[in-house]
Amino acid sequence: MTVINSDTATADFEGLVQPHRVHRRIYTDPAIFEMEMTRVFAASWCYVGHESEIPAPGDYRTTTLGLRPVLMTRARDGAVNVLLNRCTHRGTVLAAEASGCAKRFVCPYHGWTFAPDGQLVAIPFPADHAVEDRSTLSLGRLATASYRGFVFATLNAEPEPLDCWLGEAREAFDTIVDRHPGGDIGVMGSPHLLEFVGNWKLSWDNAADGLHATFAHESYNTLGEMVDTETVLARDPGSTPMVSKALRNGHMVVDQRPGIPQGPWATMRRVPFREPLETALVDAGEESLLDLATGSMINLSLFPNLLFVGNQLLVIEPVAVDRTRLQLWLTSAPSAPSEIDLLRLRVDEDFVNFGTPDDLDMFERVQRGLSIPEMEWIDMSRGLPDSDAADGDATIYGPITSEAPQRRYLAHYAKLMTTPAATRAR
Amino acid sequence: MTVAAARPPDGPSAEMSAAQAAVLARYDEMAALLVGMDDRPRADPGLTAEAAPALLHEARLLDAGRFEDWLEGWTSDAVLWLPLSARAHPGTDQSLLLDDRRRLAERVDWRREPSAWGQHPPSRTTRVVGSIEAWPAANGLVARSTLLIDEHRHGRHQALAGYQIHELVGDDLHRRTKILVVPALGTGVRNPSFLL
Ligand code: FES
Numbered sequence: 212m213t214v215i216n217s218d219t220a221t222a223d224f225e226g227l228v229q230p231h232r233v234h235r236r237i238y239t240d241p242a243i244f245e246m247e248m249t250r251v252f253a254a255s256w257c258y259v260g261h262e263s264e265i266p267a268p269g270d271y272r273t274t275t276l277g278l279r280p281v282l283m284t285r286a287r288d289g290a291v292n293v294l295l296n297r298c299t300h301r302g303t304v305l306a307a308e309a310s311g312c313a314k315r316f317v318c319p320y321h322g323w324t325f326a327p328d329g330q331l332v333a334i335p336f337p338a339d340h341a342v343e344d345r346s347t348l349s350l351g352r353l354a355t356a357s358y359r360g361f362v363f364a365t366l367n368a369e370p371e372p373l374d375c376w377l378g379e380a381r382e383a384f385d386t387i388v389d390r391h392p393g394g395d396i397g398v399m400g401s402p403h404l405l406e407f408v409g410n411w412k413l414s415w416d417n418a419a420d421g422l423h424a425t426f427a428h429e430s431y432n433t434l435g436e437m438v439d440t441e442t443v444l445a446r447d448p449g450s451t452p453m454v455s456k457a458l459r460n461g462h463m464v465v466d467q468r469p470g471i472p473q474g475p476w477a478t479m480r481r482v483p484f485r486e487p488l489e490t491a492l493v494d495a496g497e498e499s500l501l502d503l504a505t506g507s508m509i510n511l512s513l514f515p516n517l518l519f520v521g522n523q524l525l526v527i528e529p530v531a532v533d534r535t536r537l538q539l540w541l542t543s544a545p546s547a548p549s550e551i552d553l554l555r556l557r558v559d560e561d562f563v564n565f566g567t568p569d570d571l572d573m574f575e576r577v578q579r580g581l582s583i584p585e586m587e588w589i590d591m592s593r594g595l596p597d598s599d600a601a602d603g604d605a606t607i608y609g610p611i612t613s614e615a616p617q618r619r620y621l622a623h624y625a626k627l628m629t630t631p632a633a634t635r636a637r
Numbered sequence: 638m639t640v641a642a643a644r645p646p647d648g649p650s651a652e653m654s655a656a657q658a659a660v661l662a663r664y665d666e667m668a669a670l671l672v673g674m675d676d677r678p679r680a681d682p683g684l685t686a687e688a689a690p691a692l693l694h695e696a697r698l699l700d701a702g703r704f705e706d707w708l709e710g711w712t713s714d715a716v717l718w719l720p721l722s723a724r725a726h727p728g729t730d731q732s733l734l735l736d737d738r739r740r741l742a743e744r745v746d747w748r749r750e751p752s753a754w755g756q757h758p759p760s761r762t763t764r765v766v767g768s769i770e771a772w773p774a775a776n777g778l779v780a781r782s783t784l785l786i787d788e789h790r791h792g793r794h795q796a797l798a799g800y801q802i803h804e805l806v807g808d809d810l811h812r813r814t815k816i817l818v819v820p821a822l823g824t825g826v827r828n829p830s831f832l833l
Pocket residue numbers: 298299300301302303318319320321322323
């Protein structure tokens with residue numbers, strides 16, 4: 212199928228991302244946004260969904276990748292496919308529901324019928340139809356690969372193998388999965404869908420930002436103080452031994468564990484229905500499992516669309532240059548005592564209610580401030596100079612106040628934007 | 638998504654503790670209230686007339702930002718639940734919020750906190766309560782009403798619609814259960830922290 216490899220707009224982009232500052236236009240220019248949807252979102256591995264969401268043949272889930280409607284399906288042979296959710300006749304979106312089960316995808320417009328692996332299996336009134344080789348009319352397919360049950364896909368014509376793309380990020384990824392008994396992690400249905408009037412990169416600038424916890428999340432920390440609980444965000448960012456890591460390919464890690472020697476559960480206020488469930492676990496001698504009810508205390512960000520925060524998967528879905536939808540999925544621990552998932556549900560709501568609104572407000576305020584054309588630059592210089600590693604592949608380590616993770620992901624982003632990879636549907 | 642009552646999975650502690658059973662019983666009760674709503678017969682006119690002032694009063698307190706007064710009107714075992722869909726269960730699906738009395742009080746504290754940027758400046762809301770219906774329930778009544786909430790904040794505007802289910806008990810018709818269903822939560826809303 213068609214290969215997109217245009218470099219017409221590249222010249223325009225030069226100089227917008229510098230080592231210590233970035234230009235407002237990368238957050239406000241609709242032409243740049245449009246380029247990003249192909250050069251970043253179509254050309255990178257993106258998280259689509261978790262294998263456990265589609266356990267049986269025919270199960271599917273829909274989402275978007277760089278605005279493109281896509282379909283994750285389980286085929287009859289058990290394989291997971293990521294397909295373009297677009298009929299190959301005239302382009303109709305095939306599956307309109309968020310998820311479901313379908314033996315066949317029948318296009319509502321003229322009845323072309325596709326199998327869950329994307330093959331065109333039937334055309335009504337075939338005698339009238341000139342097509343000789345139906346295999347050329349299969350649904351568009353993305354390169355698909357899984358890591359620990361997490362499904363990633365890309366339209367990159369020659370993608371780096373998923374394992375290499377993850378690189379050093381696999382260490383944190385494994386730690387997050389392996390803390391679940393049996394390495395067994397699931398994803399609950401029905402995500403929170405929160406939108407903000409701002410560019411998608413504002414959530415990236417925030418994801419490894421250890422400094423904002425003190426200021427933007429003051430209200431969350433105050434709620435903790437009221438009941439003598441030192442939340443994970445209430446630590447002095449200047450002296451905490453928490454570590455931030457800027458990885459190759461724009462991935463980022465904030466490891467909060469060194470800063471909370473009492474363990475994750477001690478950082479939580481009393482969520483609703485906590486006591487009976489907690490008591491039940493303590494009585495069963497499984498007190499140590501309580502840490503599972505809250506997050507791993509490792510924030511892992513896989514550029515460009517997946518953040519592990521707490522027990523949530525936060526999927527970043529760009530909608531427009533100044534509009535972003537966040538999908539917040541809650542992970543489960545299927546092989547842990549069932550009290551854990553019951554606690555997770557209430558823990559999950561805690562930050563969504565008393566932390567996330569403050570983040571969303573910051574994002575919208577930044578977008579508004581960036582509308583001023585006379586003020587062109589955003590400062591990203593905290594912690595400079597970066598170690599020599601910045602030019603190579605090695606991880607840059609720093610305190611959580613460093614803006615090295617932001618610089619590194621933006622440098623990777625600029626590389627994607629200025630040396631675009633070819634993209635195609637398979 | 639689970640429609641029926643939640644049962645714990647066959648995990649290591651599949652034999653449920655009494656404590657867990659009590660939590661699930663409350664969750665099941667709320668889920669049943671939600672799922673069963675569409676099957677209810679025509680409402681009781683007397684109870685409907687009785688419920689209306691309580692619902693309108695609550696809406697007026699919330700629109701006026703009189704959260705402390707609003708907090709008074711809940712029982713000690715109260716739950717406020719905002720599911721993400723009308724088929725959700727509190728024990729198996731994420732909710733926007735599921736507050737017990739303690740977290741309701743925290744929520745009011747949060748709203749008053751000047752650094753709660755998500756509500757400072759606060760949302761200005763106008764609630765329109767309509768289509769009130771009520772039926773008898775143990776020690777009180779169950780009411781369903783539709784709700785339109787118009788919100789202004791930071792010079793922007795959003796209007797959300799949904800319905801609410803109240804379990805009101807005792808002589809003062811205190812809120813024991815409130816479920817607010819806002820379908821837009823399933824497609825994407827901006828900062829929903831004004832929803833109560
Ligand atoms: S557009 Fe799908 S069958 Fe015609």
